[in-house]
Amino acid sequence: MLRVFVRKILAALNKVCYGISRVWLLIPVLFFWATRGVWLNMEASPRLTDSYLGVTFLAELLFVIAIVYLFLRDKILQGCLAIFVGVLMLFSSGVTGLALQSAPTSFAEEHPIPKGLVYDKPKKEGEDLEMDVNPSDSATFLQVRNGSQGGIYEYSFFYPELPEGTIWLECYEVTENLLLSGSRIKKVSSQEVNGTKQFSCLIKNKSFTIYEGDWGDCYAARIEVWFKDKQGQKRKLLEKVYGVQGWMR
Secondary structure, eight states: HHHHHHHHHOOOOOOHHHHHTTTHOOOOOHHHHHHHHHHHHTOOHHHHHHHHHHHHHHHHHHHHHHHHHHTTTTTHHHHHHHHHHHHHHHHHHHHHHHHHHHOOHHHHSSSSOOTTTTOBOOBTTTTTTTTTOOTTGGSSEEEEEOOOOOTTTEEEEEEBBBBBBBEEEEETTTTTOOOSSSTHHHHHOOEEEEEEESSSEEEEEEEEOSSSSSSOOOEEEEEEEEEEEEOOOOOEEEEEEEEOHHHHH
C-alpha cells in the first residue's frame, strides 16, 4: 500500500513538473512582474515588498524545475535559452538584493515621536536585562535591549504569579496605532511558560525584529506583552512605549 501511494505521489509530481516545463516562458514574466513590485514598494511598504519577494523566490524555484525538465524532454535549444534567461533572473535578483540593503523608507519621518511623549530607550547591546527589574514596580517587568543591528531587539519579561500558558509580543506605532511587522513579531517572540507562584523571569533574552523604518531613525512603538492560558483565554499583561528603529535588509 505504501509503495503504491508513494508511486502515485511521484507520478503526480512528475506530471506537475512536466507541465511547468511546458509553460516555462510564463515564469520569467511572473518573476519580473514580482521584481517590479519589489522596486515600487521597497520604500513605501515593507509588507508588500516581502510578499513580492516571496513570489520572486517561488518563480526562481519553478524555473529551475522547468530547466531540468526541458532537458529531460530533449528540448535542448529551449533549455539553453531558459538557462540564459535564468542568468538574467539571477542578475536581477542580485541587483534587487543590493537595492533592498540600502533602500531608505520614510516611515520614521512620517511618524515622528510626539512632543512630550514619555518613552523608554532600549538598553545597549550586551547590557544586563535583569539589572533594573523591581518586583514592586510593574514598569520594570519588560526589559528590551538592542541587538546586533538596528531594528533587531532582545527582550526579557518578569511577572508575579501566572498560570501555565503562552506569552508573546505585539508592537504598534503609537501615533496611528499601526501594527508593526504583522504577525512575525508574535511568532518569533512567542514562548510557552510554566505556571509560577512567585515573581520570576518568564522570558529571557528572546529576539524579535521590527522591520518598519531605517537604522538610526527612531519613532515611538508601544510594545505589548500578551498571555493566553491553556483554556484559550487571552489578556494583556503589560504595555510599554519604546523609541525604536527599523531593520534595513
